[in-house]
Amino acid sequence: MSSQEQRLAHHVAIVTGASSGIGIAVAEALGLAGAAVIVNYHSQDKPAQELVDRLEKAGGRARAVKADVSKEEDVLRLFDAATDAFGRVDLLVANSGVQKDAGIAEMTLADWNTVIDINLTGQFLCAREAVRRFRAQDKAKRPARSAGSIIAMSSVHEVIPWAGHINYASAKGGIRMLTRSLAQEVAADGIRVNAIAPGAIRTPINKEAWETEAALEKLLTLIPYGRIGEPEDVARAAVWLASDEADYVTGTTLFVDGGMTLYPEFRDNG
Template identity: 60%
Template sequence: MTKQLLAGQRALVTGASSGIGRAIACAFAEAGASVVVNYRSSREEAEQVACDIQQRGGKAIAVQADVSEPEGCDTLFGAIERELGGIDVLVANAGLQRDAAFTEMSLGDWRKVIDVNLTGQFLCAQEAVRRFRQQGLDSQRSPALGKILFTSSVHQAIPWAGHVNYAAAKGGVKLLMESMAQELAEEKIRVNAIAPGAIKTAINTDAWESEEAQEKLLKLIPYGRIGEPEDVAKAAVWLASDESDYVVGTTLFIDGGMMLYPAFREGG
């Protein structure tokens, strides 16, 4: 990435020790941002992400925090204030899966996914907005007071049997994002979302690791390939940059056409 679309920006990426979060943190740094790499338990991986960024001439620090708890958010935002002097971009990316058939799903697994994938996004976004307001608009830095980018999923729209907690959380993220955007746009706070489809990450290894699994998965992807974390990261850079300053309340699907419901291409 040659153009520094995020030059001078200070970004927090939650859940950035691996997968899509890691790719976003690295792409943001390559685009000129200073980055806080958040992790919950994978300290070694998160520190490696920060080290990789630093070795390429970027600025990054790894910060441990559980975003599903207010105390965790306080820790994160305290760190970005102390280390980077403030925040311009939040990428609320942290998420997990606890899959089960509907009647077999435990209340604990339901709550855990909702707590991290939805409540955690809410808590981080709420604190980001408070910080944006405290900092005030700096037109030399950006025409926006602040930018928030949620990581959602195609499953904010596509039902997913066996994953009701995950789909419910992502459906909630959709309307959280849109309601926030509607409320905050007049303050020049831009709120948007990225919604990946099938991306090669550790969370879904079973879906693409074997040739048989890949063949099955590719039937759902008109573009004919499974996505890479970098596909999502490149889109995230643009959506967080001032190149997209007039984009507000939008979900950008990064899915190779999965949202086109390819099962219907032969007439249904």
């Protein structure tokens, strides 16, 4: 592989929720860019292990690790698994997320708590442990200019309200401020913190929105660029944001959305 392809050589990355959709694409892209990857999963062990096998066959290093990011003890075990396997942690992509959709009058407290616990508290727990590890590691052994990098997986719904999905949108809005506040706090330690906000991406979680021609046509009215996103679109952005090419970037959200946040209804003056 070329040096461009191996721009994450000697990095150790943890990707949460990496057994499907965006997570599996990001984990694979990081591995192919040279990083050793901890492929975290919660319940889908088979696709996680298949990804590990693909990366190892390509000459990379990877391990599949089961953990629930909403549980503190699981997060600690996840990071311990990375240091046990590869000696350090340089990059966290906090991707785990779920949806439990309902109107406000029908939404249960359990559905609210589940989404907030995984989508927001899980981000906090993983980011906190990443910062602790980054600070403790030998500066002389850093593979990058930074002491470590955190990428939080957000959504266009950190800025676009979403009726019927108030728990999800609230969590993503929280990620926006978590990213900015944490970046401000740890920049002096040489730690970079950013987020990626995907728009409509072709993944199993939103299959109803794109699996039929009629559904896809309706969805495309919200996307000025005229196509649905693919997981690889997000993965390429993650590789760049994790690399030294983005070393001066911290505290920002990179929108990968085909223009969904550009208020397409106003293209004809509203």
